[in-house]
Amino acid sequence: MMKMGVTGYPPLTFRALCLWTGVPVLWLALRWLKVPFYVARKDWRELFWLAVTNMIIWHVLIILAVSMLSSGRAAILGYTMSVFSSLLGVAFFGARMRPVQWLGVGAASVGVLLLLFNELTNLSGRPLGVLMALSAAAVWALGTQKLRATTMATSTLTLSFWMTFMAAVVLTVLCVIFESSQWRLPQARNWVAIAYNGVLIFGFTHAAWFTLARGLPPVASTLSTMMIPVLGVFLGALWLGEVLHWQDWAAVALMAAAISTVLIPGGRKTS
8 A cells, every 4th residue: 555655656745644534533532532632741751762763764765665676575674573572672671582482573584584585686786775674673672671661651653643643744844855846646546655654543543553563562562463464466467466485475374373472371471
């Protein structure tokens, strides 16, 4: 959907439109659920940095990477976040992983490499896109760890609303500065992608992800995202005619194995 949205359309402008579509959806959700919008003054600085690491840098870099790379492979690079997050958790946030969970991280890493196997030649010709996607993944991983470690008593839905709003403002400024000369009315496929991202991704999925990231052990929440690049590759094959290879099928098995390491008995006992 992201690739369809940025094809023939300025990527930062596309993402800004998606974010502004999601803001009123989240606003209505908070009103309907009677969740307060209030954030204590002392928490705004931390909230800002959560928005920077979880939303702003991720969305700026990954949407630019998607415009440079194939859709499935951009997803693969972006969702190396799970590997970065696991390593950052152990190195800087006091997380501990059982041996089986290290195997899960290893399986996920090998799966990513397999999915990239047939794209290495193409990717090597787009180093900026690759660097953007990997940088986005690393910063998002840091943001996930910071979100999990936050002591703010604010509702996750409230945090999601304000982070989305902040990201929308920043993306708007960036697209005015860098893309205003390219502005035009979106085509039908662009509108479909904007509506999909605005309503489903920013209006629901982001809030659901933040809830899982705050409530589940880091390995459980991050490794579960490894099905996303798998879906990206296979939906790219279905919609865009990309050819699948044996490495893609092997990667599916490895991703399933990685996810299973946080679902087997005892897999949630991560401190």
